[in-house]
Amino acid sequence: xHREDDPQEQVKRFLRAAEDGDAALVAELLVAxxxxxxxxxxxxxxxxxxxxxxxxxxxxxxxxAGADPHQYTGEYEELTPxxxxxxxGHTDVMRLLLAAGAATGIQSRHAHLLPLVIxxxxxxxxxxxxxxxxxxxxxxxxxxxxxxxxxxLEWVAGTPDPDTVRHLLARGAAPTxxxxxxxxxxxxxxxxxxxxxxxxxxxxxxxxxxxx
Numbered sequence: 001x002h003r004e005d006d007p008q009e010q011v012k013r014f015l016r017a018a019e020d021g022d023a024a025l026v027a028e029l030l031v032a033x034x035x036x037x038x039x040x041x042x043x044x045x046x047x048x049x050x051x052x053x054x055x056x057x058x059x060x061x062x063x064x065a066g067a068d069p070h071q072y073t074g075e076y077e078e079l080t081p082x083x084x085x086x087x088x089g090h091t092d093v094m095r096l097l098l099a100a101g102a103a104t105g106i107q108s109r110h111a112h113l114l115p116l117v118i119x120x121x122x123x124x125x126x127x128x129x130x131x132x133x134x135x136x137x138x139x140x141x142x143x144x145x146x147x148x149x150x151x152x153l154e155w156v157a158g159t160p161d162p163d164t165v166r167h168l169l170a171r172g173a174a175p176t177x178x179x180x181x182x183x184x185x186x187x188x189x190x191x192x193x194x195x196x197x198x199x200x201x202x203x204x205x206x207x208x209x210x211x212x
Contacts, residue, residue, distance in 0.1 A: 011038045018046035018062070021055040026062065036067040048073040051081045053095070054090040059097070068190040069102040077109045086118045089125040089135050096139040106146035114147035116140045120156040120164050129167045142173045150178065157204060158182035160196040165203055 014034045017025035026046065030036060039045045047067040050058040063069060073079045082102040085093040098104070106114050119131035132152075136142070143151055153173040156164045157180075169175060180201055187197035 001098045007033075008040075010034050012039060014038060015040065015043065015046055015049065018050045019053065019060055021050070021053065023055070023057040026058050027065075030061070036065040037071065044073065045071065046055055047081055047171055048069065048084065050090070051084045051090070051093055052088065054085075054088060056090070056092040056095055056096060061091050063096060063100045067101045069097045070107075078157050079113070080107045082115055083108065083113050083118060086115045086131055086135070087122055087124060089122060089131060091130050094131070098134070104138055104140040104147050105144065109151065112147065114144060114152070116141045116144065116152045116153045117147045117150075118141070119211050120152040121161075128161075128164045132164075132167060132171065136171060141167065142171065150182075151176070154178045154182055157166050157200055158186045160186065160190070160193040160200075160204060162196060162199050163203045165200050168205070175204045175211065179204045 010029055010032060011034055014026060014029040015038075017029065023137075036145065037045050037047065041170060045067070046050075047062045047069075048071070050062060069081055071081065072083055073081060080102070082094065082097045082104075085097060104115055106112070116132065116135050120128055122131065125131070135162055142153070145151055147155070151173065153165065153168045154176060156168065165179075183197045183201040183204065186200075187194040190197070
């Protein structure tokens, strides 16, 4: 048997190809018989690696071949592919995963992560609106409180990000008293951003008044 025909060697080539973004080689090795969710020991699957790197073409090939969009990922299996994609701001990868059936609700092995909250608070990008919009397009619930009892708007009201607050409100999020409380708490804990948190408080109060 040639070395490149050895099943273990094929899996290694497959995983390297996914990491490198080589969709053609990934497809070739899938045809040769490598399982789409093959991995070495506790190393990541090809899907996890490709999602992390934002290799949308590789992700598409893997999903078409049957890779599991619901698999647990991360060192402690604390994530899902969708949570990864949202965290890194990969909107094209998000779309592929959602189209393949990835859920928008609370997830991970520990059921503690909500993609919409991750989208609203990720530090991978300053423009979080496209991430939010993709999730809403696929049915995410603006009022979902399954991540520690707070909505995405309530979470982001406690961060110095008035633009995302405005966007969530424009998309229909409810301006709750909890949002005001979170903004005031943020001002106390981060006095250097007190002016930004006051702006958030005012935005929320105006939105609440407009709803009356």
